[in-house]
Each structure stands twice: as C-alpha cells, then as structure tokens.
Amino acid sequence: MNSTARSLFDDPLAGAAEKAAAMLQARKRGSSLPQPFYNDERLFALDMQTIFEREWLFAGMTCEIPKKGCFITLEIGSNSVIVVRGDEGAIHAFHNVCRHRGSRLCSRASGKVAKLVCPYHQWAYELDGQLLFAGTDMGADFDMAAYGLKPVHVRAAGGFIFICLADDPPAIDEFADTLDDYLAPHGMDNVKVAAESEIIEKANWKLVVENNRECYHCNGAHPELLNSLYEFDDTDDPRATPKYKEVVARKQRDWEAEGAPWQLRRFGRRNRVTRTPLLEGTVSMTPDGQAGVRKLMGRLTTPDMGSLRILHLPNSWNHVMGDHAVVFRVIPIGPQETRVTTKWLVHKDAVEGVDYDPDTLRKVWDATNAQDRQLAEENQRGINSIAYEPGPYSETFEFGVIDFIDWYSERMLGHLDDETPALRLAGAR
Template sequence: MNQHDLLNVRHASLNEAKTAMTNMLEKRPSNYSLDAQLYNDPHMFRIDMEEVFQKEWLFVGMTSEIPKKGDYITVEIGQNPVLILRDGEGNVNAFHNTCRHRGSILCTEHRGKVANLVCPYHQWTYDLKGNLLFAGTEMNKDFDMKQHGLKSAFCKTGGGFIFVCLGETEPTDEFDDFLVTLDEYMEPYDVENTKLAVESTMYERANWKLVLENNRECYHCSGSHPELLHTLLEWDDTEDPRATQDFLEHYAQQSNQWDAEGIPHKLKSFGEVQRNRIVRMPLKKSTKVMTIDGTAASTKMLGRIKNPELGSMRILHLPNSWNHMQSDHFIAFRVLPVSAQETIVTTKWFVHKDAVEGIDYETDTLRKVWDATNEQDKVLGERNQLGINSIGYQPGPYSETYEFGVINFLDWYSSTVQKNLNTK
C-alpha cells in the first residue's frame, strides 16, 4: 500500500469514527455513562482533540505568571505547542510555538523571559507581537517578511485567567459574559499582585473525560478524601438537593459577612448545561482555608480581603479547569489530554506577591491537602479506566442527586461535539 492509499484509509477510518461517535452521542441516555469507545478508542480521542480541544476555549494559566514584558509560558495542547506571552503594551498574546521557517519549536522551556523570540534552529527572530524581524541574508530578494509572522491563536483574559482557542474561528457563545463575571468575582483577589508559589504536574492513565467526571461529583469523597473533608463541605451550592438546614444557616451567616465586605458569592452559571459556573461556598465551621487543620496557609491575605473565613469560590470552566479561590491563596487546576487513556493534570498554588516562602508561607502546608487528593483521584481514575476497558463494561446510571454535575458535563460534551461535527 502506497502513502496515498494509506492516507485514504486513515481518512475513511476517521470518517467512520465520526459517524459512529455521532450515533453513540445521539442515542445515549443522558443519565448514563458513555460507551467504552468514547473513553478508550484512539479514533474517538482524535475527534475529541479536533472538535473540543482545537475549537473551544481552554484555560492555560494566570496573568500573574507573566507579569512583565517578555515573560512567557508554554503549554502543549495535544500535538500543538502554544506560547503565551506579555508584549510591551501589557497585552497577553498567544501564538503557535512553531517557527515560520521550518517549524521548529521556538521556546523550549516551560516558562521564561525574552527580549525577542529567536528560533534556536536558524535564528529567525520575532518581536513580542509575533512580527518577523530577521530571517537572515540568505532569503531571496522577493521574500516578504510581513507574510511570515507567527501564527496567532485566539486569546482572552478575565479575572486574571488566560484562555486560548486554537480554532480557525472564534466560538460564538456566552463566553464573554463569563469573562465579565470573572472580572467582577475575582476583583477582591487582585490577581495581578499574586505570584505562583508552587505547581505540580500529575500524569494519569485515564481518559480526560474520566478526570472531569471524577471532579464533577463528591459522591466518592467520604470514602476517598479524608484530608480534603477536614475543611470541604460537599454541597455544590445552596440549591444542592442534599443541603441540610444546618448548612443553609451556616451559609447565611457567612454570606452576610461577605456582603458586608463587598465579596461576591451568589451562584452564576453560563450555558444551558453550566459549562461555566462560579459560586462561593463556606468551608466547615471554624476553618479558614483548605489546609490539613483549616488554619491559614499564608500570613498575607490576597488583594483587599480582610475576612480570613472567605470559604472557597469555586470556578468551573469546561472542558479543562476547576479552581478554588480562598482568602490567603488560590488553587488553579488544568486538564490536558495526552492520548485516549492518558491525561496531564496541572495544579498551581498562588499567594500574595509579597509573601515570602519560609516566613509567610510554607509550600508543604499549601499543597498537602491537594497533593493527597490529586493522588487519590489518580488512583480512582486509573481504576475506572481499567474497568471500562473490560469487555464486561456497559454504561451505568448516574445518581441525579449526587452526580448531577457529571450529567451536566456529559450533556455539554455531547452537544459540543455534535455541534462542531455538524458545522463543517
């Protein structure tokens, strides 16, 4: 079989996979887990990457990670290396991290600072806006430098969060409304005056959807997360059907204090199936933040915050991020698929920019709860994947009381994939 025939076979196989995926998603009961192929098949995974991770808004990092001109971070979205950097006017821009000469990676480090972007292969040089400045003297006289700037990606910020979209067109949805609300709800934290204290990267042998499903319910928490439950209350919001009267009274007392300080807290959701949601929830009584004993993690509170019992403001962004904003630090989580059964989960802890490690905070105290929780979730996700790979697996029912967040996620996933497949 020659290369042309092989490409035709691969193209046919992908089209067959798209047809099969559409049929599975159209026929699935919304309160049941997905067919096994949607969790473990490489063809289905490729469609996930093309129709979700290459077309939808993705969380990549926080603006305080690149506070000054020339600061950058890099991220791998499947096989697409992306560069996010701050230009001379303070704007945050995103580019495909590939040289316009012969495609070499430009920035090879996870984060850094540059005056200009210089390709390490042949020294083609770009400014911080992606314009080509130097291509050597070897190019012919007709070579047009203006036509060979870096390829940009859509990039937006809100409340200190950075989002990129790799699609050819910008998604038209409620995303801008979400960004406006992020600005409002994140204002007390003054993200620009925070800094990254520590981060972890965890490799999980599970499909990315299983990672998200696990996050979207706390049905498993009592049996798996003793460290987390020292401080966390399991309810999703005040409308949670499991919420007790004691919890509602605790919320009312805390929210009165938040109102007095001008701290936003009411549930805001965007999209028919809550693709994006923000809500502030109290932690357990007499606890301040998500540490093992519930005491402060840093002596310096964030932004204009004065009340140490600010609970946790939970921010969800599908398909790849959840977050916990607290009085003295916040935690940002990012999920990026690697293959049909591999996922990278990155966790970042941020503190006030003037906080000094060893004096104002200890990294072990910051990360102990979520290091333990992430490892426990990794075990759960990998066991889940192994079970789904079995020929004995068939989709099972979700609890509409305890797992409504999972149902919402898969409703969003299903409608998004079908919409994007049908708009070609």
C-alpha cells in the same frame, strides 16, 4: 492543517466521526458513555480536534508572565502554544511554530526573552508575532510581513488566561467579565505561584473531569479534603442541610460587607462560578483548616471568604480562598493518559518561610490528587474490560457529571455537524 492536506485523511475519520455521532445520539441520558469514548485512539483524535482545538482552554495565570518578554508554553495534542507578555502589558498567544521550516521556537515550559528567536536558523520575531529577521538569503521578493507567527485567540480574565485554537471561538465575554468581577477582591494580578505539581493519570481526560464533578466518592476517599470542604456548594442542592443554609446566609452577609460577590452564576453547562462557605471553624483548605498564608489576597481583610469555586469545561476547576488559591489544569495526552497540573497561588509579597510554608499549603490537595488519580485509573481499568457497559449516574449526587457529559455530547455533535474534521496522521497511531 490546510484543507488540501486534511482531505487526504477525510475518509478514515469520517467513519469514526459518523460512528461517534451515532453513539452519542443513541446514548441514554444520565448514563456514562459507551466504552470507545474512554479508550479508543480515533475517538481520542476526535476529542482533540472537536473539543480541545475548538473550545476555550485554561492555559495559565497572568502572574506567570508578569513582565514583558515572560512566556509560558503548553502542548495541546500536537499543537504547541506560546503565551507571552508584550508591550504595555498586552498578552499574546501564538502557535509555537517558526514560519521558516516549522521548528518549535521555545522548548522550555516558561522563561523570559527579548525576542522570540528560532533555535534552528535564527529567524527572529517581535513579541507581537511580527517577523523581524529572516537572514539575508530569502530573495528580493520575500515579504517579511507575510511570515509573522500564527496567532492563537487569547483572553485574560480575573488573572486567568484562556486560549482557543479555533478560527471562530465560542463566546466567552460574559464569563470573563464575571471572573473579573468575582476575583477583583482577591487581586489575582498580584499573586505568585507558591507551589506546583504535575501528575500523569493513566485515565481518559473525561474520567478525570467526571471524577471532579461529583463528591459522591468523597466520604470514602478524601478525609483530608473533607476537613474543610462541604460536599455541596448550592442551597438548592437536595443534600443541603438546614444548618448549611443558615451558614450560607450568614456568610453571604459577611461577604457583602467585604465587597465580595457570591451569587451562583451559570453559563450554560460550560462555566460555573459560586462562592460557598467552608466548614464552620475553618477558613482554608489546609490540614487544620486555618489560614495557610498570613498575608491575605488582594484587598481582603479576613481569611474567612469560603471557597470561590470556578468551573471551566473542558479543562479546569479552581478554589479561590481568602489566603490562597488552588488552580487546576487538565490536558489530555492520549486515550488513557492525562496531565493534571495544580498550582497554589499566594499574594506576591508573601514571604516563604515567614508568611507561608509551601509544604503545608499543598498537603490537602496533594493527598486529594493522589487519591483521585487512583480512583480514575481504577475506573479506566474497569472500563477497558469486555464486561463494561454504560451505567446510570445518580441525579442527586452526580448531577455535575450528567451536566458535563451532556455538555460534551452537545459540543461534540455540534462540531461534527459543522464540519467533519480530518484524522491527522499523528492521530492514527
């Protein structure tokens, strides 16, 4: 929205922004957020404008756009984005908005095109966003070069694609370089999507992320997951047992022999990358803990690679193993509604029905996602009560949640301090 249009709505959101800032500044660190952050329409609008329109977001995988003209789309609030493969393998991202009268160019979630053509009046764009055709009636003074698609910042790293809607995005190079390094043995540009699920959780996006950032609930909720997964992934974790530390040391020697990085890397509170063992006797997140794909990823020679855990706030967590990977994307829909997409990735040459069974591959995380959905939705229902007040997190079991809420609070306050955004009409429902 241009500055003139924004100014029409400054006052309505200014009040909400000031109240949000005051609540964040007064909040007790180590406790959950005040109720409005989980269910209020205007604070949801603030979240979308100060977090999801300004931070780097996980959009998809490079394997989803393998050839020139292949594209994916995603919806970030009221903003539709196209990610498309162009000439010489280049990846471009654009606002999915025709420069003529604003129609969406692509209505499908994915596909392959020669050019990007608006279905309304057939304005046509090159895959790099340049306007190629605008009819014959635009007048002699019409400047084709001035009406290319509006670009969105995009960065590919380790097979992951990240986008940022901000004019001046946060730094991402160090994290991206680490992904390239840590994921190189897994050959993430040479994988394919073997299975995909999408669920709508009737809960605020922050509750969905909070639930992921702790395993305090795992013993009581996730029997399938705990068949292969340790509840912790760091030898400095106060819960880490001597047996776990011994397994870690042994596995790290194996991973070094495989040429696979494993050291825990943190990039502030936003990003975290670490390779950690799975339970002894298991090598993959499958019902029996054994490899679910016969053809291993990349150049790996063993499936026993533990889980490379990748956190990217605000909208992704991931597990990359020796035989397959599971990637997760979180996109808010409304104050109490969140879309969670899960994709299972395998070597591109693995043959379904021969090298893997997609139903078997997805059983553990299908069960876990369903369990987490119920937990998040019950959490939301409780928070909506007049009885709710912020409660304390456990520094031992919920330090990941504390880090997430601290990151969210810092980023929200920082963005609000930079510039109070305008409440868009679409957000004031």
